[in-house]
Amino acid sequence: MSTADATDQATPNVIDVRQLVGGYTADVNILNGCDLTVGPGEFVGIIGPNGAGKSTLLKAVLGLLRVRSGSVWLHGEEITGTKAHELVGRGVGFVPQTRNVFPSLTVRENLEMGCYLKPSRFRERYEVVCEMFPRLRDRASQQASALSGGERQMVAMGRALMLDPSVLLLDEPSAGLSPMLQDEVFINCKHINASGVAILMVEQNARRCLQVVDRGYVLDQGQNAYTGTGRELLADPKVIGLYLGTLARATSG
Amino acid sequence: MSAEPFADVPREPGSAKPDSILIADSVRRSFGGLVAVDVSHMEVQRNSITALIGPNGAGKTTFFNLLTGFDEPDTGTWHFNGHSMSGASPYKAARRGMVRTFQLTKSLNRMTVLENMRLGATGQSGERLWAAPFKFLWREEEAEITRRADELLARFRLDHMRDEFGGSLSGGQRKLLELARVLMGKPEMVMLDEPMAGVNPALKQSLLAHVKGLKDEGHTVLFVEHDMDMVHEIADWVIVMAEGQIIAEGPPAFIGANQEVIDAYLGAHQHADLGLGA
């Protein structure tokens, strides 16, 4: 995957983050100047220690918290501080870590909620999403709260896909899931990416994350520590020592 | 991992152990029509590290809650060190030596790290109402507790956060604090509910070392986890739950190869590289 630079006039990057500084409260910055790009159709992962600012970075992109300095760009246009609900309309899908489905609504209703900005496209998008995740069609009239954790993740991702986003932001999609379900989530992400949707994914399961992404960023203390392709990072001894841990058992080749 | 105590233990659900510290019988808990826990027999070997694994919704945390008094079963009995624990409230279970941590860490946000630690100590005379206003009655005990707390904080590398509020700790630091706090009470059995959840891989190494250290000090550890790396690394014995029942027991390698467990929990891709084909 080519990493289109912002100066490339032909296809601007889907997402550009430049020297972002920000945090939740006025006196403490969690992000201390980080940079990130997501090219068209790229699959990008963010890993790093706790408190490094991974989820904070996603929230900053979405305008969910105060950016002190730096900028965020979407398709070459600046969106720093733009409210999240506007960004959804501009093709940014977001799947938060918790409470990402409406538990009392059915699967189909959850997907409808995902499409409410453009209700006329519901039929068409519903078909596309169910094509990608047939299990959603099987469970269409079941209440979301009755589904297993992995299936709920699928509903959450499906819902974010209903508006045909150009990029999907995922916050630790594998969190709290059993090994089998985690694998399923990562495989699902690959399918989504294969259909042309760029993905920016924050993950705790660093090993699996780096196996599936095109490029990765390692965030530490709110700044970029390492970057490279997924394979490069998996093989880098410094990254292994500091972030992956030597418990990693799968091959990195 | 010492396998000697487990050398002759049958690899079946509910198998008996040579020296069990915890024995549970016919424990059942249902919510409405849903049976969350249905364990006919379970034994945990003293001074071992036992893992409790299984898919979400298998009943692991509910089982923990039942054993430690945070929930009431429909039926069932269990014994800790020979004492019956059914019906014991959580604080009584804790005093008997069965201490647990929680999936969502409960660091006491508006209290300092040191205060968190001091709280963990048991048998404090200063905690009684009549003694409390008179500092001279509990001053020495408090100094000893503080000394032990500082020791543990240094061991867990949290000593530099000693006077910070619990709420200002990062997620991984809270995990460490909760583990250290539990040790203040010198429990016999430490029950950890997903200790590695949300902890990044590098920190996992040191947490694992701490948990291993617990066994060396004579504690028994029972932990719930999804992290199979951790399970393979430190567990002496694994108990697998699915849909409220124990479906398999055995050493980690045996469990990793058990087809039933693979189908229910581990998945076919356990050792695969998801970036290739898949």
Add this chain to the structure above:
Amino acid sequence: MSQILSNGLYGAIGVTAIAYCLAAIGLNIHFGYTGLLNFGQAGFALVGGYAVAMPVMNWQWSIWATIPVVIIASTVFALLLGIPTLRLRSDYLAIVTIAAAEILRLLVSTPKLDNVTGASDGINSFTNDIQNSIPGFLRGRSVPLWEKQISEYEMWVIMLGWFLVVVFSLAVWALMRSPWGRVVRSIREDEDAARSLGKNVFAYKMTSLILGGIVGGFGGAILVIGQRNASPGSFQTQFTFLTYAIVVLGGVGKVKGPIIGAMIFWFIISFSDSLLADWTDRTGFQLPTWVMDSSNFSFFRWILVGGGLVLLVIFRPQGIFGNRKEQVFDVR
């Protein structure tokens, strides 16, 4: 203006301020330190007030002998409230305490019990022992507070009241810095964590409810002694909410909070009362009558107080002595 200011000062140190201060110390134990949602502090004050007035009026007890009655009655009330509710979610305690306080108030208002409780008019002549115990140095003089004159009786009650405030504050300070206090504060943070560490949470909550209730009871006692009247009208739900305002104003969970909170609160009430009275009495500076006049200014001061509280919560939620950092943390 100096007259108005001395009225304000009088409000700040007077009997009403003391009574609310004691009630606030008690509520601070409940809510500030233990996290108990007690919405019936008026009930504890009522219990304390009537525990003083009733034995004197009905059975001619010496008023000093009613001190243990205040303690016992408050304890019983706390047990009645706590035993059914403390094992349940905090909202249940809130609902039950509001209801219990109102039940008590209506109970002592009912004409059927008139000969025991004095019903709506209340009990009046029970303070002779206090009168007789006024020490020599106060006798026969009225004490000047700037431009205000305070009678010997009232001064004596004020002295007794502040003495109680000091004693109880010291007790709270000593308790809350001890391991016992630590357990109580941990219950405020997370009950289950405390339980998992071997603490009998129910017992601590019950004890806290009793202790805070006893101090609240003494608040009621001082109020009725100072007013020389024990009637249900003094113990309406408003009493509870004003006490909450004082606790929050001073800073939740801080020893000095209730004291300074009560003093400032009642200074403002009395000062604005006096000021607005002056501005509507048709002499000197006058507010236009369409803004307010002599018949409605006393409502306006409550509007001002309410507005002030809203501003407080927005701009300084930690109160006067609170710690801003503590407010940042998520509290369940």
